[in-house]
Amino acid sequence: MTSVFWTWVAAFFTLSILSFLYKDNPFYKFAEHIYVGSSAAFYVLQLWVFDVYPKLVGGFQYKVGIEKWILIIPAFLSVLMLTRFIKPISWLSRWAIAFTVGMAAGLGVTGLLQGFLVPQVKATFLPFYVPGTSFWNSFYLSVNNILIVLGTVATIFYFYFSREHKGALGTISRAGITFIMIAFGASFGYTVMARVSLLIGRMYFLIHDWLHLA
C-alpha cells in the first residue's frame, strides 16, 4: 500500500512539472517551491555528511601535528565569511572571498595549462599524409587530418581580437566561423537522443508504473 501511495506522489510531482509547458499554474508553482526548498535542505545534508563533517570534524579527530592545526585557517576563513551577519565588520568577509578567488586564479592557470592547452595543441600535431591500406584509404585519412589542422587554426583566428577582421584575417576567421557553425549543429543533433531518452523515461514511468497501461 505504501508503495502505491509513493508512486502517486511521484506521479503528482511529475505531472505538476510537466504542466509548466502549457503555462505557469498553481501546480507548477507548488512543485517548484517544494523542489527548491527540499533540494536546498538536501544539499545542506549532503554537504555536511560527505564534505564538512569528514574534512573538518574528522580532520580534527584523526589528523596529527601540523596537518591538524593548519585546519584553523579554513575555520578562521569560515568565521570571516560569517561576519556578514554583523554589518559593521561585514567587510571582513572579503578576505575569505579573496582566498577563494585567488584559488580560482591558481587552479585556472594550472588546470587550463595541463588539462587543455598543451593536450589540445599536441593532439593537433597530425601528419598531413597518412599511408593507408589503399590509395583512397590513404587519401581519406590524409584529408581528415588536414581538415582538423586547418579547422583548428581557422577557429583560433576567429578569436583574434586586436585587429579588425578584414582582408586575409577576415577570410580565415570566416572559415573559422563556418567550422564553428557545423560543429554547433552536429553537437546539437548529437544531444537530441539523450534528451528524448529522459522524456521517454518519465513517460514510461507514468504509463507503466503509475497507470499500468503498457
Place this chain on the structure above:
Amino acid sequence: MVPLLLSILFSLEPVRNVRAFDTPDDGGGSITVTWEIPESDTFITRIEIFRMEGSTEAAPELVGYFLRPQTQFMDNTVEDGIPYYYFVRIRSDSVYVDSKITTTPAISKAQWFSGRRLPALIILVLYFGFLMFYIFKAKTGGSLFIRKIAGLEAIDEAVGRSTEMGRPILYILGLGYISDIPTVASLAILKRVSKKAAEYEAEVIVPCFDPIVMVAAQETVKEGYLEAGRPDLYNEGQVFYLTSDQFGYAAGVDGIMLRQRPGAVFLQGLFYAESLILAETGHSIGAIQISGTTAVTQLPFFIAATDYTLIGEEMYAASAYLSKDPLALGTIKGEDIAKMVLVVLILMGALMETLGIHWLSNFFALF
C-alpha cells in the same frame, strides 16, 4: 596441469635486471621497481614483488603482485630515508622462481623540482612574459584596438530597453563555483550590468546556485551601484541563494522569469544541461537574452535560443572590453600574440609529423 608440466619441462626462468630506485618527480614515499620478463612468459600466472628493509638479510615482505605480465611496480608504502632491497618472484601455479636481489639500496626522497614539468614551466613563463610585456607597454601609453564584440555592445541596449519597459533585469551566473574562472569572468560583466542598471534606476535580480558565489555577487553588485553613485538603490535581497541542485535551480529561475517578467536576461558563466531550459523559458517571456559560456557542449543551445552569445574566449575578453582598462586590454594583445605563436607551432608540428620528425610532439607529451 598442462602449464605445470610444461613449466617443469622448460624450467621457469627468473626475471632479469631487477632495478629499484627512488620514483622521480614526486613528493617522496615511493620507490619504483622495474624488471624484464623472460621469453617464456606464457606460463606466468602471477608476479610477486618482495621487499627487504634495511639490509638484504632482513625478512622479505610481499608488497605487491600482478596477475598478468607487468614490468613495473610502484611501491608507495616506503618511508623516506630508509634503504630497501627488492626481488621479484614469478609463479606458474605452484611452481615459482625468484630473481636476484637488487644490489644497490633504493632510498626514497622528495624532489624540489619536477623535471617532468619543465616544458610546462617554459610555456607558462613565455606566455606570462608576453602578457606582462603588453601590460607594461599599455602602461607607457599607446591605445590598443579591440574588435567589436556584438554580444557586449548589446549589454547597454538590453539594460536600457528593459528599463523602458519598466521590467527588472535578471542576471544568472550559472552553476559554476567561485573557483571556476568563467564565474569570475561573469562577475566582471555583472559589475558593468549593475552599474548601468543603477544609472537607469532599474532593478537587477541575481539568483545564485552557490553560496560563496552569492556572497561575491552581493559585493560585486554593491560595487557596481557605488560606482554609478547610487549606493542607496542597492539592497541585499536582490542577490539571493536558491538551491545547489542543478534542476532545482533551473525550476526556481524559471519561476522567477515567469512571475517577475524580466526585460533582459543575462546567462553568463558555466552552464550544463539546464542551459536550454533557462534560455527557452527566457525566450518565451520575450526578454532580450545575452548568453555566454566556455562550456562548448552548451554553446549550440545558447546560439539557438538567445539573441547574443559570447563564445568561449569572448567571455574572458569581456571584462577588458567593457572596462577599457588599458592594462587589461594589454593582456588581450598578449593573448593574440600567443595565438599566433600557437598557430605557427601547430602548423610546424603537423609538418614535422608529416616528415617523420617527432621531437616537438614528444616535448608536448612530457606533461
Place this chain on the structure above:
Amino acid sequence: MRREIPLAITFISGFLLIVALFIPHKPFGTLQETFNDWYIIVSGFTMILGIDSLLLHNWNKVKRRKSDWPYALALIMSFFLTFLWGLYSIVYEPTHNPFAPTASFLKYFYKSIFVPLQATMFALLAFFIASAAYRAFRAREINSTLLLFSAALVMLGRVPEGEQAAPYVFGIIFLLFAVYFFIEASLLTAGFLKYLYIALGVLLLVAIYPVGKLLLAYLPKIADWIMNIPQLAAKRGILIGVALGGIAMSLRIIVGIERTYLK
C-alpha cells in the same frame, strides 16, 4: 587596508598554487588538495549564509503577504521538513546516515519526491530542444544552412532506421530548395544570376537520387565523420582560445588588474 589585504591574499593563494605545480616536495605537492579541503570547509559554512538568504527572501514574501506568499511558505516548510527528516535518519536510524540505502530519507523522500522532480525538470529538455530547433534552424545564409544540415544529418544518423528516413527527408529538402531557386529565377530578368539559379535548381533535382542512395548506405558513418572531423576541429580551436583567455584572466586576477568585488 580594506583593499590591500584582500588583494594580497588573492595574490598569495593564486601564486602558491601555480608554484606548487612544479614542486613535488611537501607541502607544495599536496597544496592543491589542501586548498580544496579548505575551500570545501569554507563553502560548508557559507551555506549558512545561503540558507539564511533563501529563507529570509521567502519569509519576507510571507510577512508582507506578497502575491504567491502561500508558495513561499510551502518552500520554507519543505525546507525544514526535509532537513528534519534527514536529521531523523542521522540520529535515530541504525545507519546514522540519511544517504544509506536503508534510510527512510533515501527510500521515500529521495526516490518519490526528489528523483521525480529532478528527472522531470531534466526531461523538459526534450520539448525545449524541439522548439529551439524549429525556431532557430532557418537557412538564412550559408553558415546557418550548414548548421541546419549538420544538425539534421547527425540527428537522423543516431537513431535506428534513421538511414531509412533520411533519403526522403533530404529529398524533400532538396526539392524545396530547387523550387525556391526556380521561383527566384522566374522573377529575375535574363542574366547570369538567373541562369545560375536555374542551374542550381536542376543540380539539386538531379542530386536527389544519388544523395538518397548515399545516405541510405552511409548515414551513420557520415554522422560520425561530422562529429569526428569538423566538430572536433572547431571544438579544439574554441578550447585553445578558452585556455589562453582563462590563463590571462587568472593572471589579471593574481596581479590585481581584475578585481570585481573590490573597487
Place this chain on the structure above:
Amino acid sequence: MREFFEKLGKIDRRIIYLIVAIGVITPILFKARLPIKPLPEVRQAFDYIESLPESSTVLISIDYDASSMPELQPMLYAILRHVFRKNLRVIMLGHWPLGVPLGQIALEDVAKEMGKKYGVDYCFLGYRPGIAAVMLNLGKEIRSVFASDYKYTPLDSLPMMKNIHNYNDIALLIGLEAGSVGDFWVQFAQARFNQKIILGSTAVITPDIYPYLQAGQIVGLIGGLRGAADYETLVNTRGPASIGMYSQTVVHILVVALIILGNVGYFVLRRRK
C-alpha cells in the same frame, strides 16, 4: 495562403510540445517495436555472459545517479534478467552514493520476479568512499572494505560469499557508468588484476570508452539507450529501452520535419517582402 505560410513559420511552441509528447507516448502505448539490429559491441557483451558457466559470480557496480537513470536503469534490468536466467550469482556495489539505492531497487525487483534468494543468489554491499581504494582492496580481500553487506550481515554468513575473496573469484565485472569511474575500473581491476569487464555507459561518455574496447581492455560495451535497447532485444525482453527506440526515431524525424516546415514558411515570407 499568405496566412498559412506565416503560421508555418510561427507555430506556437505549445503545439510543438504537443507533437513531441504524442511522438513519445503513442509508440509506448501501442507497444510498437522497431526491428533492432544489435551493435557488435553489445552482442560481444551478451555473448560473454552467455559463455559463463552456471553459478559463476558477477560483480555489478552502480556508478550513476538519478539523472542518468533513463539510460542506465533499463540496461541494468536487462542485464540482471540475463544474469539470473543464466543462474549466475550477483554481487552489487557502487561508487555514486546517491545512485546505489537505484541499483538496489532494480536488484530486488528482478530477484523477486525470477525467484532468487538473498545471500544465496545475490547480495548487495552498498557504497564505501574512496574509489581507487575500494578497487585495489577488491584485488586482495573483499572483506577488507566490505566486512558486511548493507544490512550489517557479515559476508561470511552469506552462503554465496563464502568462497569469494578477490577478483580471482569473480568471473565478470559489469560497470554502469555516467562519469569517470569506468576509467578507474579499467585502470585498476583490468590492468592490474586482469579482471574481465563489461561497461555500460550513458551516450555522453560512450565515445570516451570506445578506446578500451578497441584495445581489448573490456570484453563488451553497451552505450546509451540504443545499447540498452540492443541488450533487451538480445535477452528477448520488452523493456523501456526497446519500446523507447521507436519513440526516439519518431521524435527525431518529427523534429527534422518541423525544421523543414519552419523553413518553408520562412522562405515564402521572405520572398513576399
